Amino acid sequence: MTITITAFERSPDGGRGLARDTRVRWALEEVGQPYQVRLVSFRAMKEPAHLALHPFGQIPTYEEGDLALFETGSIVFHIAERHAGLLPDDANARARAITWMFAALNTVEPVILELATAKVLEGDKPWNKERLPLVEDRVRDRLKQLSTRLGRTDWLDGGFSAGDLMMVSVLLRLKSSGILDEYPNLAAYVARGEARPAYERAFAAQLAINTGPPAG
Numbered sequence: 001m002t003i004t005i006t007a008f009e010r011s012p013d014g015g016r017g018l019a020r021d022t023r024v025r026w027a028l029e030e031v032g033q034p035y036q037v038r039l040v041s042f043r044a045m046k047e048p049a050h051l052a053l054h055p056f057g058q059i060p061t062y063e064e065g066d067l068a069l070f071e072t073g074s075i076v077f078h079i080a081e082r083h084a085g086l087l088p089d090d091a092n093a094r095a096r097a098i099t100w101m102f103a104a105l106n107t108v109e110p111v112i113l114e115l116a117t118a119k120v121l122e123g124d125k126p127w128n129k130e131r132l133p134l135v136e137d138r139v140r141d142r143l144k145q146l147s148t149r150l151g152r153t154d155w156l157d158g159g160f161s162a163g164d165l166m167m168v169s170v171l172l173r174l175k176s177s178g179i180l181d182e183y184p185n186l187a188a189y190v191a192r193g194e195a196r197p198a199y200e201r202a203f204a205a206q207l208a209i210n211t212g213p214p215a216g
């Protein structure tokens, strides 16, 4: 069955791979599933046809036959459940890998998004100079804990899993901030994720869209 995802017609990040379609592309590449991409403009995202797929008018979405999904956690979990390569066979190891997916999305990503908001949307506010260090420290608190848990291992729990895919995807947003480099094992962890051939293919595919001639 053909898989179709949606992505920004032009990502505001200019192809740095930070828009969330990249993690879905990465998951599909890891399991070897071909997919098509429907590009949507910011305006089209808020129109009824897209809102029927995504109630919050965002990308990415995922369509496969009768199934339409939104939310990258759900999409990557769906891919990982149906195809070998992203979740271990052992039931307990599988449950732990899924736990790491949730940890990435519910415990680590929120502080990173708060930092992005503080920098991008609140940078001109008079109180930003006082708030930004507090937000940065909340990011550091989480990274320190994650760094301690990862220790000297390559991945969070045994072999690479959907938990790592999600955690690396979330941490990538910090690359330009310099904060990630304060935790060398986390910086190396992210670099390991980026070096996976499946990630490289996913990154290249989104880059081609964002640097090529305009769609249409």
Ligand code: GTB
Pocket (backbone or CB within 6 Å): 011, 012, 013, 014, 018, 019, 020, 021, 045, 057, 058, 059, 060, 070, 071, 072, 073
């Ligand atoms: N929780 C949802 C999920 O995981 O699927 C969040 C989806 C989401 O935030 N989608 C964003 C979107 O559609 C794109 S990825 N935004 C448009 C809107 O809400 O109107 C977020 C994103 C956007 C831009 C950058 N960037 O330029 O660096 C990075 C990440």
